[in-house]
Amino acid sequence: MKRRARFDWLLLAVFVLAGPAGAADVPGKIGKSASTADHGKFKELQGPFASGPEVTRACLTCHTEAAKQLHKTTHWTWDYYNQATQQTLGKRTVINNFCVAVSTNWPRCTSCHIGYGWKDDKFDLASEQNVDCVVCHETTGTYKKFPAGAGHPVYEEKEFPPGSGKKWVPPDLAKVAQSVGKTSRRNCGACHFYGGGGDAVKHGDLDSTMASPDKALDVHMDAKGLNFSCSDCHTAGGHEVTGSRYATKAVDKNGIDVPGRTDDTRATCESCHGMTPHAKDAKLNDHTDRVACTTCHVPEFARGGRPTKMLWDWSTAGKLNDKGKPVVKKTADGKEVAYDGMKGDFRWEENVVPEYRWFNGEIKYTLMGEKIDDSGVVPINRLGGSAADKDSRIWPFKVMQGRQPYDKQHKILSVPHVFGQDDTAFWKHYDWPKAIKTGMESVGQTFSGEYGFIDTEYYWPILHMVAPKEKALGCDSCHAREGRLAKVGGFYMPGRDHFAWLDKLGWLAVVLTLAGVVVHGLLRLVLSSRKG
């Protein structure tokens, strides 16, 4: 009673303090915070700036610790040590089944690095001026890293891809620098929507349609609704952004994050919604001990209208037309590239139903130089977890299929040298042995001389593109003989599972009983009528 009364007083106080203007608002609600600094008025940012690093030097005159902070992050180092699996990961190290590997292809790959000038393996990771502040913080939308520029934007007009007629115009760096603010979906998306070399290629649940999504595509990011930015969930302290895929949390038992009591990260659903989020139907809460939120709440990925790449077959790459240029074929609808002489065959899919697996957050990669079993499909990564493991949940995944070069004698995935103007780059000469040799030697391996192509698969946890609750999966999607979880084993699920022999015996007993009473009844009928 006392507490209630105190609360009322507090409410009253809020109303009084908020005054007439705030009276219509929800008590205590604040608008989007506006910065107390107008960077356009800072003399350090008046320019002109000739290069990105010059802008960074200006930023660092006030933000003295920013570069040092970034130097410690995966965004900068492309290097990550996973304590649980004891594997060294990061873009520098892992092999994937998209563009395969970074080594020897630096300037192309590092066009998505938050730095300037990582053009080979001699990049100075201690350089402060080479941290790119504006790619994450500019708000003009005019600043773009050049696809083959090792992280730099263009400083003079260029065409890319060569011969495409697509002009890259140098940004006004002073304007860009003065525009800085909080990171937006577009800032993060500049790289994360285009992973794997193009829009929607990699994740399946992150593509350019997420820059300004409607409610149906993402209930939180809905530009006309909640309008979340990436950082609303991927909270950052000292520039360290939470929620890395390298160390996925399959379940966040901290539940709702209260400042000071928990880890202050909001990169899980549970951080805001807790472990029992369904207010109306308690039975749904009974599922959170075994099913990840996104399993039901992201019913399909690639829903925004951009198909995602589901297969990349390098083995067919290298077809050239009579002019010596790589052959390019479009998909039937003309929207995507189905074959590219530089890269091979692709398969694209939209509105994809995920695949479901037990997952405890542990992802183990097949590392560079690790022996592979080439008798079957080679996993790029393996998921930890099982039905028996209480910390595992059933999770949705995009399973990227690849066919990529490997060293047939050493039985290791190869690191092909793809990009460059030198004698061995695959995109220059289309000669696999040369490209593989250079690539492998760059990481200290020797190429046996014999190569082949191996089928691979790569699991991507699906967690963005959260649908409004009306569009979440219903019970029937899984609780059915051939439902979405038909292949997920290790447990009994009502509606899906049954004991075949019990059913057979049961129905036999039912049929016999039925036959018994029918025969009994008919006999009585026949016998009584005969005598009657």
Add this chain to the structure above:
Amino acid sequence: MKTALVFSRFERFWHWAQAVLIIGLMITGFEVHGTYELLGFEQASSVHTWLAWTLIVLWVFAIFWHFTTGQWRQYIPTGENLVAVVRYYTVGIFQKDIPHPYKKTVRAKHNPLQRLAYLGFKLLISPLIWATGLLYVYYNDWPSLGLGALSLGTVAFLHTLAAFMMLVFFIGHVYMAAFTGHPWYSYLKGMVTGYEEVEE
């Protein structure tokens, strides 16, 4: 012979309400089991659960009624006349003018075969289906109830087994109780009106 009230108003209400609930439970139950699709799993399981709770409430009243009225004695098994009754249903019933060997009274209204069948229903099938059904409903609380070692598969197996037993009982009971009187519907009529011909 005389006509007397054999099934009181509550007993008839209990019987028919239970009949409707069990039919509903079987229809939705076998859908939840995945045998066919009618309402969809979501609807079927929700209806199934509500019907089950309703039946449980009904049973609480029925058990109370059985004990306060002493009607539970109607189900005490007896071997007396059992063979004769079995012989009647397997042989005598097909012949003309063979009377039912059991003489029904208000205090002993069930023949020995009925007593066995209903006792089996009350002490075997129903408890099994209830216990497993309740465990099913409270699946998520097993660890806190100290039942962590139980597997859902086992519970589901026993629940399905009990469901088949229930269906077999149901078919047999409907035939015996609705079609084997003189005239054929006389038992059915008794269960509706409450009145039957009994010994003096």
